[in-house]
Amino acid sequence: MLLHRLARVSQEVAATSARSRKTALLAELFRDAEAEDVPIVIPYLAGRLPQGRIGVGWKVLSRPVAPASEPGLTVRDVDARLAELAKVSGPGSQAERTRLVGELMGAATEDEQRFLLGLLAGEVRQGALDAVAVEGLAQATGAPSADVRRAVMLAGSLQTVAEALLADGPAALDRFRLTVGRPVLPMLAHSASSVAEAVDKLGACAVEEKLDGIRVQVHRDGGSVRLYTRTLDDITDRLPEVTAAALRLRSERFILDGEVISFDEGGRPRSFQETAGRVGSRTDVATAARAMPVSPVFFDALSVDGHDLLDLPFAERHAELARLVPEPMRVRRTLVSGPDDTPTAEEFLAETLKRGHEGVVAKALDAPYSAGRRGASWLKVKPVHTLDLVVLAAEWGHGRRTGKLSNLHLGARTADGGLAMLGKTFKGMTDTMLTWQTERLQQLAVETGDHVVTVRPELVVEIAYDGLQRSTRYPAGVTLRFARVVRYREDKRPEDADTVETLLAAHPEVKP
Numbered sequence: 001m002l003l004h005r006l007a008r009v010s011q012e013v014a015a016t017s018a019r020s021r022k023t024a025l026l027a028e029l030f031r032d033a034e035a036e037d038v039p040i041v042i043p044y045l046a047g048r049l050p051q052g053r054i055g056v057g058w059k060v061l062s063r064p065v066a067p068a069s070e071p072g073l074t075v076r077d078v079d080a081r082l083a084e085l086a087k088v089s090g091p092g093s094q095a096e097r098t099r100l101v102g103e104l105m106g107a108a109t110e111d112e113q114r115f116l117l118g119l120l121a122g123e124v125r126q127g128a129l130d131a132v133a134v135e136g137l138a139q140a141t142g143a144p145s146a147d148v149r150r151a152v153m154l155a156g157s158l159q160t161v162a163e164a165l166l167a168d169g170p171a172a173l174d175r176f177r178l179t180v181g182r183p184v185l186p187m188l189a190h191s192a193s194s195v196a197e198a199v200d201k202l203g204a205c206a207v208e209e210k211l212d213g214i215r216v217q218v219h220r221d222g223g224s225v226r227l228y229t230r231t232l233d234d235i236t237d238r239l240p241e242v243t244a245a246a247l248r249l250r251s252e253r254f255i256l257d258g259e260v261i262s263f264d265e266g267g268r269p270r271s272f273q274e275t276a277g278r279v280g281s282r283t284d285v286a287t288a289a290r291a292m293p294v295s296p297v298f299f300d301a302l303s304v305d306g307h308d309l310l311d312l313p314f315a316e317r318h319a320e321l322a323r324l325v326p327e328p329m330r331v332r333r334t335l336v337s338g339p340d341d342t343p344t345a346e347e348f349l350a351e352t353l354k355r356g357h358e359g360v361v362a363k364a365l366d367a368p369y370s371a372g373r374r375g376a377s378w379l380k381v382k383p384v385h386t387l388d389l390v391v392l393a394a395e396w397g398h399g400r401r402t403g404k405l406s407n408l409h410l411g412a413r414t415a416d417g418g419l420a421m422l423g424k425t426f427k428g429m430t431d432t433m434l435t436w437q438t439e440r441l442q443q444l445a446v447e448t449g450d451h452v453v454t455v456r457p458e459l460v461v462e463i464a465y466d467g468l469q470r471s472t473r474y475p476a477g478v479t480l481r482f483a484r485v486v487r488y489r490e491d492k493r494p495e496d497a498d499t500v501e502t503l504l505a506a507h508p509e510v511k512p
């Protein structure tokens, strides 16, 4: 496929607000794509590079190069050239990268140059694209869109499903069944501002403790156990004690969902940073496991003894969980019959906080497991509300912070897939965090000014704040009051960040 075609469709999709038109444009594009184009076309449309980072800054990218007069580049040419670019390293690499970018841009027409520039600088990012692409794929192949959606949910990848569907047609969807050993994206929660609100919305529900650890999906098939994070990274080798715990459970074949967390000698939860540090460390695992063991604490069962439980109501999935997993290895919970029973939920929240946990998650008893989605049937309640925002840029610090990137520019996602800056903060950072972010942000830099370094919008940071206020200075018409950094969330992608829409919904008192 010619890059020209892709660039044009991408532009048209971004320009139209009608979902049916977006779907039709993508369906047509997919129909024309050859099998080898798909692994390139899908990430490019969403603004992702299959190579990850290519190490080229804005200055190099934006140097004017005379455009080609006729489109001739194919998407596969571009991919091959970027793969070459990503490999460049060592002395003289900057000059070599500049040469390769010059060659690529020189082979591109003006439209294509604009598309490439956006893609390489990380500006194309179309957050909401995946959902439209699912419909486009369904339309292109004649598969029912609900089936495509379930396959994408189970595969955890639009691209994998697209490749199979476009090569083999709707029958290929059979390949994407829930399978032990193949992780699925976990179900996520919405927020409620109080347990009363949560119980009001859900009716009869289970209220569970919310542990501040690392999400884990545990797959066991006989003697083999695999552990996956919420981004589906395999962390089996880092947590031998969790594997051992899974092997002691009363079934040989299952997929369970839970949290791993480290408790201190007194049985109180250690901080998120401590658990995350342990889960993140790959060296000398045996010593680390002795010094700071983690425990799995389960809250859901996705598959047991070969039965797919995803579509069963939570109450039934939980009964299966309870059959397999002894009580100390399950999250604590209380059952609440409905709004009249709110005091039970409130008491449970108070007691959970006293035990050192961050809050509760209320879960509707009749809801299925919606993998990869923020289901309305899970509502988390935390006394300290935080936002996950994307770092857009950072300013060089002064005084004690000279030489460090300090003041962060924070963005929330917008309905059209873009990012809107909500404010800045230099508060809440530890010295370790400052050093880390200075290095990490420079790797992501697309434009390095004397004062501000603009970065590829990839890093998610969790921010606490005291409220929202109107502001004409920021594009969403609002800004955060007393924003401060809680921690970086490397387990999240920018697509997982909070949206302006949910922020405004949480603060009906503020009208932009």
Ligand SMILES: Nc1ncnc2c1ncn2[C@@H]1O[C@H](COP(=O)(O)OP(=O)(O)OP(=O)(O)O)[C@@H](O)[C@H]1O
Pocket: 187, 188, 189, 190, 208, 209, 210, 211, 212, 213, 214, 215, 230, 259, 299, 331, 361, 380, 388
């Ligand atoms: N009982 C529980 N049920 C579900 N999730 C739980 C529970 N206890 C802890 N968690 C954790 O809370 C997360 C659910 O909150 P959410 O989906 O909003 O993700 P999150 O943004 O990472 O949460 P937060 O930022 O509030 O920690 C889960 O991913 C899981 O890691």
